[in-house]
Amino acid sequence: xxxxxxxxxxxxxxxxxxxxxxxxxxxxxxxxxxxxxxxxxxxxxxxxxxxxxxxxxxxxxxxxxxxxxxxxxxxxxxxxxxxxxxxxxxxxxxxxxxxxxxxxxxxxxxxxxxxxxxxxxxxxxxxxxxxxxxxxxxxxxxxxxxxxxxxxxxxxxxxxxxxxxxxxxxxxxxxxxxxxxxxxxxxxxxxxxxxxxxxxxxxxxxxxxxxxxxxxxxxxxxxxxxxxxxxxxxxxxxxxxxxxxxxxxxxxxxxxxxxxxxxxxxxxxxxxxxxxxxxxxxxxxxxxxxxxxxxxxxxxxxxxxxxxxxxxxxxxxxxxxxxxxxxxxxxxxxxxxxxxxxxxxxxxxxxxxxxxxxxxxxxxxxxxxxxxxxxxxxxxxxxxxxxxxxxxxxxxxxxxxxxxxxxxxxxxxxxxxxxxxxxxxxxxxxxxxxxxxxxxxxxxxxxxxxxxxxxxxxxxxxxxxxxxxxxxxxxxxxxxxxxxxxxxxxxxxxxxxxxxxxxxxxxxxxxxxxxxxxxxxxxxxxx
Amino acid sequence: xxxxxxxxxxxxxxxxxxxxxxxxxxxxxxxxxxxxxxxxxxxxxxxxxxxxxxxxxxxxxxxxxxxxxxxxxxxxxxxxxxxxxxxxxxxxxxxxxx
Numbered sequence: 001x002x003x004x005x006x007x008x009x010x011x012x013x014x015x016x017x018x019x020x021x022x023x024x025x026x027x028x029x030x031x032x033x034x035x036x037x038x039x040x041x042x043x044x045x046x047x048x049x050x051x052x053x054x055x056x057x058x059x060x061x062x063x064x065x066x067x068x069x070x071x072x073x074x075x076x077x078x079x080x081x082x083x084x085x086x087x088x089x090x091x092x093x094x095x096x097x098x099x100x101x102x103x104x105x106x107x108x109x110x111x112x113x114x115x116x117x118x119x120x121x122x123x124x125x126x127x128x129x130x131x132x133x134x135x136x137x138x139x140x141x142x143x144x145x146x147x148x149x150x151x152x153x154x155x156x157x158x159x160x161x162x163x164x165x166x167x168x169x170x171x172x173x174x175x176x177x178x179x180x181x182x183x184x185x186x187x188x189x190x191x192x193x194x195x196x197x198x199x200x201x202x203x204x205x206x207x208x209x210x211x212x213x214x215x216x217x218x219x220x221x222x223x224x225x226x227x228x229x230x231x232x233x234x235x236x237x238x239x240x241x242x243x244x245x246x247x248x249x250x251x252x253x254x255x256x257x258x259x260x261x262x263x264x265x266x267x268x269x270x271x272x273x274x275x276x277x278x279x280x281x282x283x284x285x286x287x288x289x290x291x292x293x294x295x296x297x298x299x300x301x302x303x304x305x306x307x308x309x310x311x312x313x314x315x316x317x318x319x320x321x322x323x324x325x326x327x328x329x330x331x332x333x334x335x336x337x338x339x340x341x342x343x344x345x346x347x348x349x350x351x352x353x354x355x356x357x358x359x360x361x362x363x364x365x366x367x368x369x370x371x372x373x374x375x376x377x378x379x380x381x382x383x384x385x386x387x388x389x390x391x392x393x394x395x396x397x398x399x400x401x402x403x404x405x406x407x408x409x410x411x412x413x414x415x416x417x418x419x420x421x422x423x424x425x426x427x428x429x430x431x432x433x434x435x436x437x438x439x440x441x442x443x444x445x446x447x448x449x450x451x452x453x454x455x456x457x458x459x460x461x462x463x464x465x466x467x468x469x470x471x472x473x474x475x476x477x478x479x480x481x482x483x484x485x486x487x488x489x490x491x492x493x494x495x496x497x498x499x500x501x502x503x504x505x506x507x508x509x510x511x512x513x514x515x516x517x518x519x520x521x522x523x524x525x526x527x
Numbered sequence: 528x529x530x531x532x533x534x535x536x537x538x539x540x541x542x543x544x545x546x547x548x549x550x551x552x553x554x555x556x557x558x559x560x561x562x563x564x565x566x567x568x569x570x571x572x573x574x575x576x577x578x579x580x581x582x583x584x585x586x587x588x589x590x591x592x593x594x595x596x597x598x599x600x601x602x603x604x605x606x607x608x609x610x611x612x613x614x615x616x617x618x619x620x621x622x623x624x625x
Binding site: 108109110112204205217218250321323324335340341343352353355356357359363366368371372378393396397401433434437450476 | 555568
């Protein structure tokens with residue numbers, strides 16, 4: 001880790017941006033260092049992390065050279081110009097494949113860029129490639145990818161979380177300083193917690209979903225990953241803002257998240273009212289998660305925050321409601337994969353009808369979790385079950401919205417552990433979908449209510465040494481509050497430890513004695 | 528218990544255009560049953576509560592009725608599994624049994 005290249009991959013994005021824009025280092029050198037890092041730690045064949053599904057080395061170096069030339073000529077496109085970034089592979093990229101980690105979209109090249117991707121390019125960031133995920137973002141462990149698992153940089157025998165597992169692992173391992181992911185029920189915050197990175201699900205409608213392959217349209221939201229709160233905030237401002245191409249995009253100014261992160265870092269939370277959600281702790285929560293969370297809340301108190309306990313009784317029905325609403329929307333959204341306009345086609349031999357070709361293609365192209373969710377959604381929307389399942393889930397959603405509204409009358413932000421446990425061993429939950437769904441318990445309410453949530457690392461669980469996340473939730477369009485509180489906490493955490501938390505992430509290149517692993521083919525056969 | 532049978536799974540798979548195998552019918556019936564047992568807890572929610580289908584503070588979005596460029600034909604067909612004469616080529620639509 002002493003080579004100049006390795007040093008560049010440990011820098012945070014704000015510092016890389018400063019050095020590149022001051023011409024102390026070139027974007028090409030920074031990009032090359034990260035590509036070398038990917039080469040060293042990512043190759044899935046050699047037991048590497050498997051965080052990337054596609055690395056666009058040549059394009060990245062060409063983009064970096066272009067940014068360097070602009071800077072030399074006196075033009076800086078934006079605060080993160082010249083900084084590498086990774087993109088979850090469920091966002092359309094016109095110069096890279098977009099597979100959603102599904103066989104049904106193997107090799108597909110979209111004819112356009114997602115708005116979030118276009119904004120990255122316009123702001124001068126350097127896309128390194130596309131990251132692995134649970135197929136169509138359905139899962140909490142990245143084990144549902146058709147192209148292999150992703151390993152957790154803290155312990156390669158454990159999952160990185162999901163569905164944005166590749167973006168989280170790549171950010172933690174220094175393969176990229178920044179990444180974007182999507183969060184439908186916790187898919188940014190949960191892998192953020194599992195990998196010791198910062199991840200934010202912005203307020204619904206504040207980052208355009210145009211070009212994000214739809215899973216559950218009323219819940220899906222794109223958001224940033226970074227190793228520091230400020231980095232996540234800077235990326236958040238690049239991708240956010242109104243977009244006429246997304247009909248649910250909110251035409252309002254983005255909350256000032258960078259300003260809030262900078263203000264928070266001064267470490268004063270005097271007057272901030274923090275609510276600890278009663279229903280998001282207790283039985284079923286890992287001991288080390290609860291102790292890390294309790295310690296974090298104590299830090300918030302020390303910083304001047306006023307901490308109260310708040311009850312949100314409906315949060316206990318959020319998980320069941322989510323696992324009706326999300327599959328229902330998915331069963332409709334994924335009907336577009338019909339083998340006619342793009343993607344895989346199976347059985348088109350002259351003997352099968354369109355209807356049969358569709359069924360054969362979807363059978364061959366979708367993995368087991370996607371099939372389960374499509375069938376659950378089909379069931380929940382069918383005439384006999386609509387009222388008892390889908391209708392009731394929408395009512396439960398109303399109660400969650402009301403509980404948030406009542407809680408935010410008493411508090412400025414709500415806090416909870418991001419996940420009830422730390423990252424679990426690869427293979428542990430693949431045969432038990434319900435156990436897998438529990439990983440989203442604390443993150444789902446914010447998706448149902450369209451409010452914002454951010455996960456910031458708050459230490460490690462003593463029993464397994466794995467990182468724990470502190471979730472900070474805010475009202476809609478008040479994302480800045482989460483950044484302020486998280487940045488204040490981060491500053492106190494690092495000053496108490498005497499070193500930035502990110503500097504304690506183990507280097508996967510140094511890890512040995514990896515636990516024996518089940519093969520990927522075993523995992524894929526888990527239907 | 529939700530009691531999802533193999534026949535129920537076969538029916539759902541037909542509706543969802545999934546040509547599932549016999550083995551999958553066994554595995555999925557157990558798994559869907561367990562999932563529906565868990566999510567079925569929403570049945571306890573009071574019927575008087577109004578539903579929320581989405582939280583976007585938006586009711587309708589209109590734009591000026593003007594011609595704007597869209598994908599050209601070549602780009603739209605570039606990812607098609609089969610194309611012919613500038614169109615998507617699809618298998619026969621009508622079944623012989625009709």
